[in-house]
Amino acid sequence: MAGTLARPDGGRAEGDVAVVAGPDEHGLGEELAALGVEIRRIEGLVTADALAGAGTDEADYFVLTDVEEATGIPIAKELNPDALAVTYAERSLPEFVAGVADLAIDPDLMDAATVAEELVDGAADRAA
Template identity: 50%
Template sequence: MSSATTAVVAGSDEDDIGTALESEGVAVSRLDGVISRPQLEEAGVVTADLYVLTDVGQATTIPIVCDLNDEVRTVVYANRTVPEFVKGQLDIAIDPQLMDASVVADELVD
């Protein structure tokens, strides 16, 4: 990916994946709370390179994101297991206890 990489980080981001992505030169938009389609659009998910979900409780946003942007890479960076219904639309799921945010950000950008 180029230095113009963009990401939408959705959820509380307690493990600082958003900050780690920013330190890799990624332009990050953040969403928290109950996330709607209009909020996703406003945050720039239509043209984003990455959608990083840190709150599995908002997993229903993944099909919406995939509907809005065919090219986006979907990532879950959370301790909880991803629901079955989104696994087919998910590019990668990573447990923060297994891989540090800076390592994940580096891998996502390279």
């Protein structure tokens, strides 16, 4: 499965949207969903086609949990420069993409529930 389709009916999501790419072992996607964010997942390779199929162009957040797929960050930002690119992984980002990501968080330093709350609260602050 390359990714969850943006919307079966082709429409725009009502609230915030997060594209979560990677295994999400710490449950950040579930925590965002609990706060009302629509989650679209990419499992496997984070390619331009997978990002487009998941609706990255209308996402508020692009969350990457596998730094091996870090090349997806600049592609996601190209599809949607306004999406907040967040990595939630134990390993550091490769240098060539570290400057493109908006936020890099180590799960050992901040749990998924706190990260989700901060992202959603931060989005509300940015909109105000």
